Amino acid sequence: EVVLTQSPGTLSLSPGERATLSCRASQSVSSNSLDWYQHKPGQAPRLLIYGASTRATGIPDRFSGSGSGTDFTLTISRLEPEDFAVYYCQHYSISPTFGGGTKVEIK
Amino acid sequence: EVQLVESGGGLVQPGGSLRLSCAASGFTFSDYWMHWVRQAPGKGLVWVSRMNIDGTTTTYADSVKGRFTISRDNAKSALYLQMNSLRVDDTAVYYCVRSAAIGNDYWGQGTLVTVSS
Numbered sequence: 001e002v003v004l005t006q007s008p009g010t011l012s013l014s015p016g017e018r019a020t021l022s023c024r025a026s027q028s029v030s031s032n033s034l035d036w037y038q039h040k041p042g043q044a045p046r047l048l049i050y051g052a053s054t055r056a057t058g059i060p061d062r063f064s065g066s067g068s069g070t071d072f073t074l075t076i077s078r079l080e081p082e083d084f085a086v087y088y089c090q091h092y093s094i095s096p097t098f099g100g101g102t103k104v105e106i107k
Numbered sequence: 108e109v110q111l112v113e114s115g116g117g118l119v120q121p122g123g124s125l126r127l128s129c130a131a132s133g134f135t136f137s138d139y140w141m142h143w144v145r146q147a148p149g150k151g152l153v154w155v156s157r158m159n160i161d162g163t164t165t166t167y168a169d170s171v172k173g174r175f176t177i178s179r180d181n182a183k184s185a186l187y188l189q190m191n192s193l194r195v196d197d198t199a200v201y202y203c204v205r206s207a208a209i210g211n212d213y214w215g216q217g218t219l220v221t222v223s224s
Contacts, residue, residue, distance in 0.1 A: 035210040037152070044202065044217065045144075045152065050210035057212075088152050092210070094166055096142070096154040 002026055002091045004099035012107040019076040021102045023089035028069045033092040036065055036074045039101075040085045048087075049074060079104070109133040109213045111203045116218030123193050127218060129186040129203030136184035137161070140206040143177060143188050145199035146217075153199075156188065157206065171197075193222045 003026040013019055023034070031052035039045040047056040049065035052072055062077040076083055084106050089099040115127040127143070143155040156167045156177040165177050176189040186203055200217040 037211075039152070044214035045211075046214075047210045047212050054209070056209065086151075090152075090154075090211070095168065096157070098144075098152045098154060101151040 001095055002029055002093065002097055004089050004091055004097055006087075006089060006099035006102045008102060009100070010103045010105060012105050013079055014107045015079050015081055017079050019074075019079055019083070019104055021074040021076075021087055021104075023067075023072040023074070023099050025070045025072070025091060029091050029093075031068050031072075034065075034067070034072050035090045035092060037088045037090065038083075038085050039088060045088070076104075109205070111205065111213055111215035113201060113203050113215045113218035116201065116220045118221045118223065119193055120224050121193060121195055121222055123222070124189070124191045125193065125220060127188040127190065127201055127203075127220070129215060131184040131186065131203075131205070134205070136179075137181040141177075141179060141186045142204040142206055142211065143186075144202045144204050144211075144214075145197075146202070147196070147199040150199075155201070158186070190220070193220075195222050198222045 005024045007022045034052045036049040037045045053065045064075045066073050086101045086103045088101045091097050110132045112130045142157040145155050158165050158177045174192045178187045198221050200219050202217045203215040204211045205213040
């Protein structure tokens with residue numbers, strides 16, 4: 001089973017700043033199987049990025065994903081107030097796994 | 108509009124059983140793999156189980172294997188999770204999730220399961 005480690009656990013930033021979130025896999029994974037989700041309290045999680053770098057339908061272009069092998073990154077170029085949330089990476093496989101999440105909070 | 112609506116959560120004693128349901132609408136249910144994902148209070152997302160389009164392939168997280176059973180009724184556009192021998196650490200919000208080639212693209216709002224004496 002692939003273990004995903006996300007860092008940092010919490011990111012304290014101001015609106016307008018750039019956010020860089022990391023997701024490291026315990027072994028090399030296919031980029032096609034790495035997705036990112038946004039989750040706000042009381043809401044359903046939302047798919048942001050699939051295949052490591054492709055934005056899902058309706059996702060603003062301030063969100064971008066990159067990486068390959070064991071190291072993947074989600075970047076939010078300029079934080080909007082609605083972007084403060086918890087972000088998860090997920091590896092899709094026979095037994096899918098999620099990372100522990102990164103909370104992006106208002107500084 | 109795609110909708111996934113979970114039901115069946117509630118309070119149950121340790122060792123008890125619950126059956127969760129997920130009513131799907133707005134898409135051809137039988138075309139999609141479906142998953143259950145849970146989130147314990149204050150914790151992250153954890154994948155629980157998945158089922159293929161015709162119900163012939165199922166996979167479970169080790170933590171629920173042998174206790175939980177996923178099933179579906181394509182005629183009713185419904186997904187189920189039968190949960191037996193429930194433990195306190197099964198307490199969580201359970202989400203029904205549609206799986207597409209582009210990722211898990213639709214999630215329900217979740218149903219809360221509380222296991223407590």
